Amino acid sequence: MAENPEILQVLPMPPRVAQGLGDRYRVLRLWEAPDRAAFLAEHGSSVRGMMTLGHGGADAALIDALPNLEVIAVLGVGYDGVDVKHAAFKGIPVTNTPDVLSEEVANLGVGLALALTREIPKADAYVREGRWVKGDMKLNRTIVGRPVGVVGLGRIGRATAERLQALGAIVSWHGPRPKPDAPYPYDPDLEHLAANVDGLVLCCPGGPATRHLVNRKVLEALGPEGWLVNVARGTVVDERALVEALMTRRIWGAALDVFENEPRVPSELFALDNVILQPHQASATVATRNAMADLVVENLDCHFAGKPLPTPIPL
Numbered sequence: 527m528a529e530n531p532e533i534l535q536v537l538p539m540p541p542r543v544a545q546g547l548g549d550r551y552r553v554l555r556l557w558e559a560p561d562r563a564a565f566l567a568e569h570g571s572s573v574r575g576m577m578t579l580g581h582g583g584a585d586a587a588l589i590d591a592l593p594n595l596e597v598i599a600v601l602g603v604g605y606d607g608v609d610v611k612h613a614a615f616k617g618i619p620v621t622n623t624p625d626v627l628s629e630e631v632a633n634l635g636v637g638l639a640l641a642l643t644r645e646i647p648k649a650d651a652y653v654r655e656g657r658w659v660k661g662d663m664k665l666n667r668t669i670v671g672r673p674v675g676v677v678g679l680g681r682i683g684r685a686t687a688e689r690l691q692a693l694g695a696i697v698s699w700h701g702p703r704p705k706p707d708a709p710y711p712y713d714p715d716l717e718h719l720a721a722n723v724d725g726l727v728l729c730c731p732g733g734p735a736t737r738h739l740v741n742r743k744v745l746e747a748l749g750p751e752g753w754l755v756n757v758a759r760g761t762v763v764d765e766r767a768l769v770e771a772l773m774t775r776r777i778w779g780a781a782l783d784v785f786e787n788e789p790r791v792p793s794e795l796f797a798l799d800n801v802i803l804q805p806h807q808a809s810a811t812v813a814t815r816n817a818m819a820d821l822v823v824e825n826l827d828c829h830f831a832g833k834p835l836p837t838p839i840p841l
Contacts, residue, residue: 536578546823583607606733614841621825626817632685638781670694678730720747732759
């Protein structure tokens, strides 16, 4: 490895990342710079690597401000905030941290589907508030023997579909194109899928291609008995349309781990009893975040040691 390559860290990352980098790199913390433009003008030409988050990203302007940039390492599986096409044009590889979080995200997605349909938060409140002594809680729903749609059948989508099927759900899926090896029925029309399932679990990537993929028409197709779980990206859903659908009970409920402008969440959702809210924590376990931190460092180490990158994003 070349001596102490200079790395631009775009956003804050877990302490384990800094520990993993050790003294092998000189890290420049862009988010701490009072004047971003002046900081890049002073340091941009010496930067050889970049670390960022998938949603915080690296746009074309930032990439162009680093004329000697050799590699972009993303902490996370998503990379919708990174201009991968521009990076490819400039011959800069982009890496992420897949696989190490797929199981955990799938677990939360299915957990949210169960919490929503079995009304677990409501049941907890029912006991705590002393209502059980006055009578039994009303019956809730099941996914056993019921049709559930998975949107996006990548690593996380497949892990989610496997878990749903193991719990008794009848799984089908939607994505941009069929996959011959997928063991579940494929529906090329998301509105059609929504109209024929009890609920949708969103596991697809973010970015322009999926922005507002779940729009007003899809929500209308899902209908007043339908439910939605989102562990993908907030931008995949037309949030205003979803809020209106939940408020007017045009869909039965939703469980959301992500939001369009997080951490800002639409305040209308706070008073609704047909929505479960989470603080973007699908991968937020100690073990998973440690594995992600180790992998983002490993990607940098391999690049600067001239070794194959463990998890390159196809460009």
